[in-house]
Amino acid sequence: xxxxxxxxxxxxxxxxxxxxxxxxxxxxxxxxxxxxxxxxxxxxxxxxxxxxxxxxxxxxxxxxxxxxxxxxxxxxxxxxxxxxxxxxxxxxxxxxxxxxxxxxxxxxxxxx
Amino acid sequence: xxxxxxxxxxxxxxxxxxxxxxxxxxxxxxxxxxxxxxxxxxxxxxxxxxxxxxxxxxxxxxxxxxxxxxxxxxxxxxxxxxxxxxxxxxxxxxxxxxxxxxxxxxxxxxx
Numbered sequence: 001x002x003x004x005x006x007x008x009x010x011x012x013x014x015x016x017x018x019x020x021x022x023x024x025x026x027x028x029x030x031x032x033x034x035x036x037x038x039x040x041x042x043x044x045x046x047x048x049x050x051x052x053x054x055x056x057x058x059x060x061x062x063x064x065x066x067x068x069x070x071x072x073x074x075x076x077x078x079x080x081x082x083x084x085x086x087x088x089x090x091x092x093x094x095x096x097x098x099x100x101x102x103x104x105x106x107x108x109x110x111x112x
Numbered sequence: 113x114x115x116x117x118x119x120x121x122x123x124x125x126x127x128x129x130x131x132x133x134x135x136x137x138x139x140x141x142x143x144x145x146x147x148x149x150x151x152x153x154x155x156x157x158x159x160x161x162x163x164x165x166x167x168x169x170x171x172x173x174x175x176x177x178x179x180x181x182x183x184x185x186x187x188x189x190x191x192x193x194x195x196x197x198x199x200x201x202x203x204x205x206x207x208x209x210x211x212x213x214x215x216x217x218x219x220x221x222x223x
Contacts (some may be wrong), residue, residue, distance in 0.1 A: 002154070033210065043155075043200065056209040063147035090155060092211075099143045099204055105154035105201060 003027065006091050008105035014112055018079040022108045025072055025093030026069055031055070032074040033094070033101060034066055038087040081111045118201050118214035125222055130188040132217045134201030139182060141203040145211065146175065146186045149198045156193070158199075189221075196221045 001024035013019055025032050034046040035060075045058035047067035060066075061083075068074040079083060088108050093103040117135045124130045136144060136145070145160040161168045161175045167174045174187040188195055198216040205212045 002156070031209075035211075042215045043211075043213035045205070045212075048209050058210055092155075100157065100160065101149070102157060103155035 001103065002102040004091055004093050004102055004104035006089075006107050008107060009105065010108045010110070012110045012112065013081060015081055015083060017081050017111075018077065019081065019091055019109065021076040021078070021091075021109075023074045023076070023091030023093075024072070025091075025106060026095075026102055029093035029095050029102075030072065031094045032068055032072070033092040034060075034074070034076050035090040035092065035103075036087045037090060037106070038084075043090075046076070078109070078110075083111050085109065086111045116201055116203060116212050116214035118199075118217045120215065121218050121220070123220045123222065124191050126191060126193055127189055130186075130191045130195070130219055131222075132186045132201075132219065133184075133187075134184040134214055135205045136182050136184060136201070136212075138203055138212070139179070140204070143204050144175075144177065144184050145202040146173075146184075147200040147202060147213075149200065149216070151197075155200065165174050191219075191221050193223060194222045195219060 005024040007022045032049045033048045039042045046060040048056040052068050066076045088106045090106045092103045094101045146158045147155045148158050172189045176185045200216045201214040202211040
């Protein structure tokens with residue numbers, strides 16, 4: 001167990017809908033990262049938050065957004081969903097000054 | 113973006129050693145990582161190596177780093193069927209924050 005918790009484990013929804021994925025980092029970790037894993041693109045970095053502030057952005061679509069709350073949990077919001085958004089979404093966290101990222105079990109999103 | 117390259121598939125017999133290879137792109141990478149993903153599971157950090165090291169050993173795992181050739185390898189000694197999984201090599205990206213992952217090497221261990 002990495003200590004990073006992601007909910008829900010599975011999500012099935014329809015095209016055009018909006019979903020929210022939740023992540024609780026390891027106790028004390030200030031940084032949260034979101035990654036998308038798909039068969040064609042592999043593991044792609046989406047976005048990073050550090051202590052509530054956005055720190056780095058990767059290949060995140062404009063339809064996607066994230067935030068980190070004062071209790072350090074983070075949410076990834078995916079809207080106007082398309083079939084191609086079906087993927088495994090991972091959250092990771094790291095401690096202050098650490099380059100070691102610990103991953104949650106992921107949320108599997110299926111868009112039908 | 114830059115690509116981290118790994119061979120896609122490796123099959124070994126139980127008890128043999130496995131060697132998974134990776135070439136990375138960023139010569140300024142400070143850390144290099146190996147993650148393991150079992151079917152239906154998340155990414156488990158196996159080990160990592162700092163760029164000023166050539167080798168790191170952790171029980172059955174040995175990581176070798178050749179900075180000149182930007183080559184990283186993971187050796188698993190006495191491979192077991194429970195080691196069957198996908199192994200990802202990763203480097204810290206230019207931004208210094210995100211991880212750049214390879215496509216993963218699927219290791220199959222046969223009895």
